[in-house]
Amino acid sequence: MDDGGALRVGPGSAGAEPGPACYGRGGTEPTVTDANVVLGYIGPDASLGGDLELDVDAAHDALAALADEAGLDDALAAARGVYRVANANMTRAVRRVTVERGHDPRRFALVAFGGAGPMHAGALAADLDVDTVVVPRACGVLSAYGLLAADEKHDAARTHQVALAEADPDAVAAVYDDLVGDVLADIADPDAASVTRAADCRYAGQSFEQTVSVSEFDPDTVAERFHAAHESAHGYRLDDPVEVVTLRASATVERDPLDVAYAGRDDPVTGTREAFFDGAYRETTVYDREALAPGAELGGPAVLDGRESTVVVPPVWTGRVTPDGTVVLERGDRE
Amino acid sequence: MTTSEIDPVTLEVVRNQFESLAEEMGQVLIRGAYSPNIKEREDCSTALFDSAGRLVAQAEHIPVHLGAMPEAVDTVRDYDPEPGDVYVLNDPFEGGTHLPDVTMVSPISVGGEIAGYAVSRAHHADVGGMTPGSMPAGAREVFQEGLRLPPTRLVAGGDVVEDVMDLLLANVRSPGERRADLRAQIAANDRAEERLRALVADHGRDEIDAAFDAVVDYSRERVRAELRDLPDGTYRARDALEGDGITDDDVPIEVAVTVDGESVTVDFAGTAEQVAGNVNAPLAVAKSAVYFVLRCVTDPEIPPNQGCYDPVTIDVPDGSLLDPDPPAAVVGGNVETSQRVTDVVFAALADAVPERVPAGGQGTMNNLTIGDRTGDGFAYYETIGGGSGARPQGDGLDGVQVGMTNTLNTPVEALENEYPLRVEKYAFRPNSGGDGEHRGGLGVVRSVTVQTDATVSLLTERRRHAPRGLAGGADGATGENRIDGEPVPAKTIRDVTAGTTVSVRTPGGGGHGPPEERDPDARAADEADGKVGGTDDVPGGTTDTDDATNADGDA
Numbered sequence: 001m002d003d004g005g006a007l008r009v010g011p012g013s014a015g016a017e018p019g020p021a022c023y024g025r026g027g028t029e030p031t032v033t034d035a036n037v038v039l040g041y042i043g044p045d046a047s048l049g050g051d052l053e054l055d056v057d058a059a060h061d062a063l064a065a066l067a068d069e070a071g072l073d074d075a076l077a078a079a080r081g082v083y084r085v086a087n088a089n090m091t092r093a094v095r096r097v098t099v100e101r102g103h104d105p106r107r108f109a110l111v112a113f114g115g116a117g118p119m120h121a122g123a124l125a126a127d128l129d130v131d132t133v134v135v136p137r138a139c140g141v142l143s144a145y146g147l148l149a150a151d152e153k154h155d156a157a158r159t160h161q162v163a164l165a166e167a168d169p170d171a172v173a174a175v176y177d178d179l180v181g182d183v184l185a186d187i188a189d190p191d192a193a194s195v196t197r198a199a200d201c202r203y204a205g206q207s208f209e210q211t212v213s214v215s216e217f218d219p220d221t222v223a224e225r226f227h228a229a230h231e232s233a234h235g236y237r238l239d240d241p242v243e244v245v246t247l248r249a250s251a252t253v254e255r256d257p258l259d260v261a262y263a264g265r266d267d268p269v270t271g272t273r274e275a276f277f278d279g280a281y282r283e284t285t286v287y288d289r290e291a292l293a294p295g296a297e298l299g300g301p302a303v304l305d306g307r308e309s310t311v312v313v314p315p316v317w318t319g320r321v322t323p324d325g326t327v328v329l330e331r332g333d334r335e
Numbered sequence: 336m337t338t339s340e341i342d343p344v345t346l347e348v349v350r351n352q353f354e355s356l357a358e359e360m361g362q363v364l365i366r367g368a369y370s371p372n373i374k375e376r377e378d379c380s381t382a383l384f385d386s387a388g389r390l391v392a393q394a395e396h397i398p399v400h401l402g403a404m405p406e407a408v409d410t411v412r413d414y415d416p417e418p419g420d421v422y423v424l425n426d427p428f429e430g431g432t433h434l435p436d437v438t439m440v441s442p443i444s445v446g447g448e449i450a451g452y453a454v455s456r457a458h459h460a461d462v463g464g465m466t467p468g469s470m471p472a473g474a475r476e477v478f479q480e481g482l483r484l485p486p487t488r489l490v491a492g493g494d495v496v497e498d499v500m501d502l503l504l505a506n507v508r509s510p511g512e513r514r515a516d517l518r519a520q521i522a523a524n525d526r527a528e529e530r531l532r533a534l535v536a537d538h539g540r541d542e543i544d545a546a547f548d549a550v551v552d553y554s555r556e557r558v559r560a561e562l563r564d565l566p567d568g569t570y571r572a573r574d575a576l577e578g579d580g581i582t583d584d585d586v587p588i589e590v591a592v593t594v595d596g597e598s599v600t601v602d603f604a605g606t607a608e609q610v611a612g613n614v615n616a617p618l619a620v621a622k623s624a625v626y627f628v629l630r631c632v633t634d635p636e637i638p639p640n641q642g643c644y645d646p647v648t649i650d651v652p653d654g655s656l657l658d659p660d661p662p663a664a665v666v667g668g669n670v671e672t673s674q675r676v677t678d679v680v681f682a683a684l685a686d687a688v689p690e691r692v693p694a695g696g697q698g699t700m701n702n703l704t705i706g707d708r709t710g711d712g713f714a715y716y717e718t719i720g721g722g723s724g725a726r727p728q729g730d731g732l733d734g735v736q737v738g739m740t741n742t743l744n745t746p747v748e749a750l751e752n753e754y755p756l757r758v759e760k761y762a763f764r765p766n767s768g769g770d771g772e773h774r775g776g777l778g779v780v781r782s783v784t785v786q787t788d789a790t791v792s793l794l795t796e797r798r799r800h801a802p803r804g805l806a807g808g809a810d811g812a813t814g815e816n817r818i819d820g821e822p823v824p825a826k827t828i829r830d831v832t833a834g835t836t837v838s839v840r841t842p843g844g845g846g847h848g849p850p851e852e853r854d855p856d857a858r859a860a861d862e863a864d865g866k867v868g869g870t871d872d873v874p875g876g877t878t879d880t881d882d883a884t885n886a887d888g889d890a
Binding site: 100101103203240 | 344345347349351352354355363365366368369371374375511512514515518519521522525526529749
């Protein structure tokens, strides 16, 4: 609760130690995770990726204390409040990068990742009028997965400010040699790397540059590429002197796509539990996410327990599993 | 709220698209420009108007451009512009405000029809006239202030009209820089056309027109609702400029603001007749100041467009300081008179909305122009920040632009790289903020040594009448100008030799609330920061030197 009597969620976090009350590690402040436990989205026997044993009673106690302070009826009311406020904060963040930049969120799918993202994504999508939610298989460690899947790339740059017409090709070549040496230095097999060179140029007088690629440093070619790049970015070219500001080199080693074979197992349904949707606790099917086979389809309300995350499928949403294990949620109440 | 047939999400998306269109225009201009006043200080604005000439979205860079852009569009529409035209203008008596602010207006054609107008306005570092930098403190006629451009086609049928461009460049001191800045402005307008065409392709012309209506309706309703919350009544205030650059006589500005239900009338009866010097301000300046203050006392989140202005009536006596007849000199009106109009309208509304009105800010732009008269010489122009007035909720800000301008400073590195100038000192002025429960912001001192023979023009205010405290707060410190250590008048033109140092001490902001109610911890923090106590840097009592380099010199 803040000074103005409003319920605030974040930006402070309980972290992993002591963590949410439900971790049973001494935390007593109610957290979003505790609210998700009370709402039934996180099951009592979830391990949250480790060998943690959830203390459901501690989550209830923490939210009951919050309810007292806020003048709410009970722990459930407090949990609903925390969940709604957290969703409102996330909705605003999504709006900031879509609506406020002139992008209509209704034309996009929402990608949910992080351990908790898929628990909120359905509710956020409903707020934003988004019809599709994509939950990648490695959603709990998506950034790390991306780091493994991406090409290896090294960049180096050095300021070398000179009028293009007066640039000494030998001096430029010497700088490029240094830069190429730098970018290849940390690559295990330099022969496997492809190297590119570029120059940041501008009309002498401007303060902002365009980057143009350079193969062999020839002032006329660089000038023409700059004029073209400027025309493409700004809509015009000038007959004015061009200057070089920065020289750049990059080395890239392509990496093979990761092998992401995914099979699933038989009998993914592990049971049911009470989870809160649309104003009431409802009997909700619980799946083992890792057991869902490619092509599997399911309807909400459902909860998909996984090692890295929990996916909440609200009523009227459906889910299907793609060949690589991605879960795609779609809203079923509209064409 | 709105009668238009457009769903709320689409409206919000399209409104943001209009605003991002205006912002992108500004980026094209800033990235293409050569002069530091545009590319570093961002002394420019860009806007989108609908086909009826109503302001729809403005990239809010400079408040004094708020009211000026609609004037420019109204004027150009009288010339029946055709697709492919770009009109350039700066005539203060025909859509402009002062000569350095060069405006371009172009119809945006979609499928051969005019779907809207793109407008860009930038303060050019030189437009000719009697002094380099075109901000002559002693001008008596607009003819002395530079090249006067009534609405003129700089681009016709999509091509630059080279003889107009040549005429223009023949009348300015740094033609190479001007050509590039003008070209960047044309490119900004072209970008608006490209973006609006894409929006029409995406949404259809009908939906875009409906969105224009809805955006304007929305702002109008929001402003009306805010005005209804203000107590009805007539609120008055009076203040004065410290001379017109010819004499030091005070030039009074008077206002009566009448709030009546959901509309407001701002009447400047009692304001001085137009003056012999250059602080006359074309009508658009008073409009900008009034619109700005109303934005401040209502919800500043309301999108600024024509709808905000519909509930406002502004009455200005003909032939007065605020609606002068040609050929009045006007260059100071846009930069200094505009500040005093802002102060006086704020002061009037302090009684109506005390919780939203700050104490007086520095009330000047401290215009410093330095240039040489040789060949393809240089023209440096800068406005210098000072103290903002303390607010009902907190201290004023130190070393910022207030009121009608919102520029960045020219970074010392950029300034020294671009011009034969060296910055000796750039520091806050301790003790310059007015005391109070909330302290006024600090003024700054900026000392620049000229490394070649040059002409210096200073156009400043609040050197005699201090920025006012409010609700029991003390006044801020007045400013002071010096050339080689000797105090010089607020408005000065001087030819100087290489090695001369010009120092500008800018005013501090007024305080808010009784000083005895100031939190002792805040006082201790100010002393620890050197903002209060220690060496007093006030006019007449200064003990520091202009060439002392100050380690904390970034304002």
